Amino acid sequence: MYNSPQRCDDNKTGGAPTLVVDVAVIGGGPAGIMAAIAAADEGADVLLCEQLPRIGVKLQATGGGRCNITNTLPNDEFMERFGRFGRYAQPALTRFGQDTLREFLQSIRVSTHAPDGLHVFPVTHQASTVVQALATHLHAKGIRIHCGARPRRLTLKQGSLVGIETKTSSFRSRHVVIATGGRSHVALGATGDGYELARQAGHTITDTWPAMVPLITAQTWPARCRADTVPKAEISVDLPGMRKCRGVGDLIFTRTGLAGPVVLDFSRHIPPLLREYGTVPLRLCLTGTPHADTWHSRLQFGQREEPGTPVAHYLKRTMAPSLAEVMCELTPLPGHTPLGQLARAPRRMLAEVLAQTPIDVTDTGGFGKAMITRGGVTLKEVAPETLQSKYLPGLFFAGEVLDLDGPCGGFNLQWAFASGYLAGQCAGRQSMEK
Ligand SMILES: Cc1cc2nc3c(=O)[nH]c(=O)nc-3n(C[C@H](O)[C@H](O)[C@H](O)COP(=O)(O)OP(=O)(O)OC[C@H]3O[C@@H](n4cnc5c(N)ncnc54)[C@H](O)[C@@H]3O)c2cc1C
Incomplete structure (x- = not known):
């Protein structure tokens, strides 16, 4: 034997x-x-x-x-x-x-x-x-x-x-x-x-x-969304000349930043940029709607139809509750603000954050966490x-x-x-x- x-x-x-x-x-x-x-x-x-x-x-x-x-x-x-x-x-x-x-x-x-x-x-x-x-x-x-x-x-x-x-x-x-x-x-x-x-x-x-590696972000809000996976998230580098650098797939939030298949694939672009820029600004589309105008119209519709509904409550219908709260904070806007009281400027700002959420990468998980070199x-x-x-x-x-x-x-x-x-x-x- x-x-x-x-x-x-x-x-x-x-x-x-x-x-x-x-x-x-x-x-x-x-x-x-x-x-x-x-x-x-x-x-x-x-x-x-x-x-x-x-x-x-x-x-x-x-x-x-x-x-x-x-x-x-x-x-x-x-x-x-x-x-x-x-x-x-x-x-x-x-x-x-x-x-x-x-x-x-x-x-x-x-x-x-x-x-x-x-x-x-x-x-x-x-x-x-x-x-x-x-x-x-x-x-x-x-x-x-x-x-x-x-x-x-x-x-x-x-x-x-x-x-x-x-x-x-x-x-x-x-x-x-x-x-x-x-x-x-x-x-x-x-x-x-x-x-x-x-x-x-x-x-x-x-x-x-390090490649195929989780990314560490300056912002700490991902830790609060850890339970949530975002399917078909879009991720792109917000630097001049880097528009083509983008990916689509499932994204996971971690204690220190971002992970999941789309991030692992995308991460191969990041270390050289970190070396050059120190911090790499990203845009995330976490809501399936990458255009601010679409979100702006949606929010206006909500304002007309149900002015008393709190903004965060309205958003929670289309995204995870923790993410909805974060979107409001990033505007910054108290989540309990009724839709009807949303003035033009914060509405525009919220629409932009919902379409393209900004986040800054400060590091990667390094060779200890990288799946490949x-x-x-x-x-x-x-x-x-x-x-x-x-x-x-x-x-x-x-x-x-x-x-x-x-x-x-x-x-x-x-x-x-x-x-x-x-x-x-x-x-x-x-x-x-x-
Ligand atoms: C957690 C994890 C999950 C992964 N999942 C997948 C997946 O599902 N699909 C996929 O396609 N890829 C996956 N990968 C990537 C894949 O595992 C690697 O690309 C692949 O193993 C590389 O094969 P390799 O033989 O070149 O190197 P390795 O698999 O790294 O093998 C190299 C070997 O050489 C030995 N070695 C090193 N130096 C010496 C030395 N001086 N003398 C003797 N031996 C030495 C090492 O101990 C090691 O056993 C994953 C990687 C990780 C880390």
Whole structure:
């Protein structure tokens, strides 16, 4: 019987200090696991190093433990959602796109489905199903797994890659895949080591920022609306030239500011702006009506039809009570003011706040709360067709360590698996040619 699939050891070496393998993979997340499998499929003897006691720790936490593993968008649309450099993913997705990933998962007995037609989950809705199946498959393929091993240096001999080194041991391999992820969520394995390893090979690392992260606001009123989720909220940056920077989706208020799917997706734009401006003013449409004129007419109608109704009471018919109170305060207007007593100027001001609520972002939740890292190993220094370094032959990259990130919705896991597959396959194939 298969025993504790996620516990790792090196049965083959008995802990010997120098092991020689065809391909060494650094990082036991989805990208590294897939790279190890793909390299082994090419016939390579593969070592997978993971610094944590278990592989797939972050994967196990994804999607709130449910693991939104990919989505059903066609490749073109999928890549578009990654922004300007999305096309970089094309060779990886062509080889290991959404359908291939799902077929692969099915082959290791993980059935998937897309309950809403878009977001794909394991049918168990448990990330642990995926992690355990992958661990079982790694073992079945005879891949050597070293947990608690943290290579932090490449071994170079006369400018050529010959292995990797941890503090206490070294491994010889002319083919190395760096799949160490980014900086976000240290407890889930983020070390940033991949950047140092890449630098050692001469690579440039672009600025790294926390992305998919809650936002902290100067105003404290969100704390009072914590119980409320606003569906289809619109969010935009209120800075010159930033009109196109907007998002729509569910918004959640937190003790310190804003969260929820729309904020997580939108947050990728914020850290560079915080660096430039210190504070980033946003406009939120929380009422489904983004035009002040529409609200103005509605309030006038209310004044005519029911002049005795308090403003806050009137607003509570179309929004959460806590939010209605906040809207009045922001005007500022006592919520108990009867509609009939609403003078022109405060009515106009209230209409504007209802249509576009101003709020200032002063910070993000940082790498501790970020789901992914924006930035990383510069794409132009890594060949997209193989994910091999253009500087150091034999060195490959996969997953979040590269400067490519997507929005919420299975994009980042699909990229991790697809890039892992491509890098592992190319590394494995190359190692078998020599
Ligand atoms: C809470 C949370 C929920 C998420 N939910 C989703 C979701 O539902 N869908 C989605 O698409 N994306 C989701 N993401 C993003 C997704 O998890 C990542 O994009 C993805 O895991 C990146 O894969 P990776 O293999 O590149 O890196 P990681 O998963 O971060 O794996 C890297 C591994 O490398 C190891 N490592 C680091 N340095 C070293 C070293 N020097 N030596 C050895 N090992 C090392 C780490 O311990 C880690 O295990 C979520 C992220 C978080 C934090």
